[in-house]
Amino acid sequence: NAGVMQNPRHLVRRRGQEARLRCSPMKGHSHVYWYRQLPEEGLKFMVYLQKENIIDESGMPKERFSAEFPKEGPSILRIQQVVRGDSAAYFCASSQGQNTGELFFGEGSRLTVL
Amino acid sequence: AQSVTQLDSQVPVFEEAPVELRCNYSSSVSVYLFWYVQYPNQGLQLLLKYLSGSTLVKGINGFEAEFNKSQTSFHLRKPSVHISDTAEYFCAVKPALGAAGNKLTFGGGTRVLVKP
Numbered sequence: 001n002a003g004v005m006q007n008p009r010h011l012v013r014r015r016g017q018e019a020r021l022r023c024s025p026m027k028g029h030s031h032v033y034w035y036r037q038l039p040e041e042g043l044k045f046m047v048y049l050q051k052e053n054i055i056d057e058s059g060m061p062k063e064r065f066s067a068e069f070p071k072e073g074p075s076i077l078r079i080q081q082v083v084r085g086d087s088a089a090y091f092c093a094s095s096q097g098q099n100t101g102e103l104f105f106g107e108g109s110r111l112t113v114l
Numbered sequence: 115a116q117s118v119t120q121l122d123s124q125v126p127v128f129e130e131a132p133v134e135l136r137c138n139y140s141s142s143v144s145v146y147l148f149w150y151v152q153y154p155n156q157g158l159q160l161l162l163k164y165l166s167g168s169t170l171v172k173g174i175n176g177f178e179a180e181f182n183k184s185q186t187s188f189h190l191r192k193p194s195v196h197i198s199d200t201a202e203y204f205c206a207v208k209p210a211l212g213a214a215g216n217k218l219t220f221g222g223g224t225r226v227l228v229k230p
Contacts, residue, residue, distance in 0.1 A: 045218070
């Protein structure tokens with residue numbers, strides 16, 4: 001199955017630690033999107049990346065959050081100095097680049113901050 | 115900017131009964147519209163999409179949706195649900211023109227619980 005792969009599926013961190021979430025897009029896809037799903041809420045856009053470029057980061061919190069999609073390897077969403085409010089499911093999606101809106105989602109990484 | 119409102123946060127329904135999930139959107143430009151389904155502990159899967167053409171769109175698993183431009187709605191329907199349709203359903207939009215990529219704006223979701 002060459003779907004979108006996210007890891008880890010579950011991550012527990014204590015306040016102040018760092019969380020790194022990884023996403024490998026579907027084969028042939030060069031566009032990656034990160035969304036956050038807070039408990040009892042819908043998905044909120046965070047960032048859109050192409051290889052080595054951040055295209056749109058309008059949904060990223062100004063501090064502590066960063067994302068990258070290097071030429072080689074997976075996309076990484078990094079959260080520094082986590083706080084309890086960062087507890088959420090983080091979903092990665094990929095697409096080929098056509099503008100028809102179809103995104104292919106991974107199964108998500110569930111971050112719990114103690 | 116776009117916004118999406120899903121009017122029902124939860125919809126309980128009996129097996130083999132019909133279901134309708136309501137979605138209204140707001141946008142100053144033309145949009146593409148989507149319904150995604152999320153089964154427990156999984157990612158989202160595309161159910162159907164409206165890009166242009168016929169306003170009645172058929173998707174997977176017997177779902178269909180109708181685009182109503184005057185009412186800015188895109189309600190999802192299924193005439194007879196199964197237990198396996200228990201999931202959360204998300205309506206989403208993106209600008210049809212002028213926006214690079216596939217950045218979607220999602221509604222808050224509707225939880226469908228199918229009872230035997």
